[in-house]
Amino acid sequence: MQGSRRRFFQQSGLLTAATLSFPGVVRSKAEAAADAPPHRIIHLVADGTSSGTWTLGDYFSRLKRGRGLRWFDLLQRPGAVWTWMNMRSLNSSVTDSAAASSAWGSGSRVMNGVLNQLPDGRELRPLYSVMAEAGWKRGLVTTTEITHATPAGFAAVTASRSNAEVIAAQYLAGRVEVLLGGGRKYFDPKTRKDQRDLAGDFARAGYAVVNDAADLAQAPLDKPLLGTFASGHLPYTLDQLGDAEFQAKVPTLAQMTARALRYLERSDRFILQVEGGRVDHAAHANDIAAAVQDLVAFDEALEVCLDFQRRAPETLLVVTTDHGTANPGLNGSGSEYGSSSQLFANTLRVRRSFERMEPDFKKLASAAELRAFLKTWTDFEPSAAKADLLLRIAEKKAGVLYDGMNAVELQLGQLMANFLGVGFTGGAHTADFVPLVACGPGAERFRGFLQNTDVFRGYLTLAGIDFRNPDAPLLAEAGPRADQVEALPRWA
Ligand SMILES: [Zn+2]
Numbered sequence: 001m002q003g004s005r006r007r008f009f010q011q012s013g014l015l016t017a018a019t020l021s022f023p024g025v026v027r028s029k030a031e032a033a034a035d036a037p038p039h040r041i042i043h044l045v046a047d048g049t050s051s052g053t054w055t056l057g058d059y060f061s062r063l064k065r066g067r068g069l070r071w072f073d074l075l076q077r078p079g080a081v082w083t084w085m086n087m088r089s090l091n092s093s094v095t096d097s098a099a100a101s102s103a104w105g106s107g108s109r110v111m112n113g114v115l116n117q118l119p120d121g122r123e124l125r126p127l128y129s130v131m132a133e134a135g136w137k138r139g140l141v142t143t144t145e146i147t148h149a150t151p152a153g154f155a156a157v158t159a160s161r162s163n164a165e166v167i168a169a170q171y172l173a174g175r176v177e178v179l180l181g182g183g184r185k186y187f188d189p190k191t192r193k194d195q196r197d198l199a200g201d202f203a204r205a206g207y208a209v210v211n212d213a214a215d216l217a218q219a220p221l222d223k224p225l226l227g228t229f230a231s232g233h234l235p236y237t238l239d240q241l242g243d244a245e246f247q248a249k250v251p252t253l254a255q256m257t258a259r260a261l262r263y264l265e266r267s268d269r270f271i272l273q274v275e276g277g278r279v280d281h282a283a284h285a286n287d288i289a290a291a292v293q294d295l296v297a298f299d300e301a302l303e304v305c306l307d308f309q310r311r312a313p314e315t316l317l318v319v320t321t322d323h324g325t326a327n328p329g330l331n332g333s334g335s336e337y338g339s340s341s342q343l344f345a346n347t348l349r350v351r352r353s354f355e356r357m358e359p360d361f362k363k364l365a366s367a368a369e370l371r372a373f374l375k376t377w378t379d380f381e382p383s384a385a386k387a388d389l390l391l392r393i394a395e396k397k398a399g400v401l402y403d404g405m406n407a408v409e410l411q412l413g414q415l416m417a418n419f420l421g422v423g424f425t426g427g428a429h430t431a432d433f434v435p436l437v438a439c440g441p442g443a444e445r446f447r448g449f450l451q452n453t454d455v456f457r458g459y460l461t462l463a464g465i466d467f468r469n470p471d472a473p474l475l476a477e478a479g480p481r482a483d484q485v486e487a488l489p490r491w492a
Pocket residue numbers: 048097280281284325429
C-alpha cells in the first residue's frame with residue numbers, strides 16, 4: 001500500500017507538470033490547491049456510527065429537512081476518496097473510543113480504555129503535540145465532555161480515559177488553542193478533586209473562557225478559547241429542540257465548529273477535530289430518535305466545514321467514525337415490507353430522549369402509567385401486556401434472553417421498535433469496519449483499505465513532519481484461532 005501511494009504521488013507529480021506545461025490550460029484555484037499539501041485539516045468524527053446509523057440518519061434527514069445527509073453528497077464530489085478502515089485496538093477487534101482516537105492520534109494501537117500509552121508504560125506523543133512543534137494551531141470541538149476519549153486521543157496521554165481532570169490539565173499544558181464542548185466540572189475548583197481553579201488558570205494563560213452560547217458569540221477573536229457549556233455532556237439535540245432555555249445556554253455543534261474555524265483561520269496552518277459524540281451514547285441506549293437527531297446536527301457541522309473549504313480550498317476534510325455502536329437497522333415490517341418506511345417516520349414524533357425520560361420513568365408504578373407516559377413523549381402507546389413486561393424487567397422480576405441487552409433502556413428500545421421499526425444488535429460497540437471520506441488536498445493519501453493507524457501517518461506526511469511513535473504487537477484475543485474453528489461442536 002505504501003509503495004502504491006508513492007507511485008501515485010510520482011504519477012500525480014508528472015501529470016501536474018504535464019498540465020502546467022500545456023499551453024492554454026487554466027487551472028482553477030481548487031485544482032491548484034489539490035496538488036499542494038493541505039494547510040488546514042479538519043477531522044470529523046460521528047462517534048459510534050455503523051453503516052445502518054448513517055443510512056437511518058440519511059432517511060431521517062429527508063423526513064426532517066427534505067434532503068439527505070451532506071455526508072453522502074461528498075461521495076459525488078470529484079476527487080473525493082471513499083474507503084473503509086479497520087478500527088481494532090491492541091487487545092480487541094472491538095475498540096473503545098480511547099483506543100480508536102489514540103490510533104489516529106499516535107499511529108499506534110493501545111489497549112481499550114487507554115490514551116496514548118503502551119502496555120509497558122511507554123508514553124506516545126500525541127498528534128497535537130507533534131503538530132504544535134511544527135507551527136500548527138489545534139482545536140477540539142465536541143458534544144461530549146471536552147475531556148472525553150475522542151478529543152483526548154489527539155492531545156492527552158494517560159493510562160485511563162477516566163482521568164478527566166488530568167486530561168483537562170494536559171490541554172492547558174499543551175496549549176491546545178480551541179476547546180469547545182461539555183465537561184465544565186473538570187475545570188471548576190468547586191468540583192475538581194484537587195480544587196485547582198483550572199478555568200482560572202486558562203484565563204491567566206490568555207484564553208477567553210466562556211460558559212454559554214451568548215458568551216461564545218461575543219468572545220474575542222484574537223484569544224485562544226475554552227468553552228464548556230454543561231457540567232457533563234451537552235444535552236441531546238432531540239432534547240434541545242423547542243427548548244429556548246437549552247438553546248440559549250448550549251450552542252449547536254455547527255455553531256461551535258464555525259466559531260472554532262473563525263479563530264483558527266487566522267493562522268496559516270491548523271488542525272481541528274470535530275466530534276458528534278452523542279450519536280454513540282444514543283446508540284448505546286438503543287434510542288434511535290436521539291441518535292439520528294444528533295447525526296443530523298453533526299451533518300450541519302460538516303456543512304459548516306464544507307463552506308469553509310469552499311473559501312479555503314487548501315483544506316483537507318476527513319469524515320469518519322471510530323466504531324459501530326449497537327448497529328441499528330430498519331427491519332422489514334408488514335406485508336412486502338410495506339410498513340418499514342411508515343414506521344421509521346414515527347421517529348419525527350418522538351420528543352424526548354430516553355436519557356431525559358429516565359428520571360420520570362423510574363417513578364412509574366403501573367402499566368397504565370407507563371403507556372400514558374410513552375404516549376406523551378413518543379406518541380406510542382404500547383399494549384398493556386408489553387408495558388407490564390417492561391415494568392417487570394425494570395423491577396428485575398423478569399429477565400431477557402440475550403444477556404447483552406439486559407438493561408431497561410435496551411428493552412425500551414426493543415419495545416419502541418414496534419413503533420419505529422428499528423432493531424439493534426445489543427448495547428455495546430461492534431467490530432464493524434468503518435467508512436471514511438476524504439476530500440480536498442491530500443485526500444489521495446487515504447485511498448485503499450486503511451488501518452486506523454494510517455490516519456496519523458497520513459496527517460504527518462501531508463504536514464511534512466517526519467515522526468514515528470513506538471508500537472506494540474497486537475495481543476491475541478480470547479477464543480479459538482481460525483484454524484481451530486473446525487474442531488468446535490456443531491449442531492448435528
Ligand atoms: Zn461508546
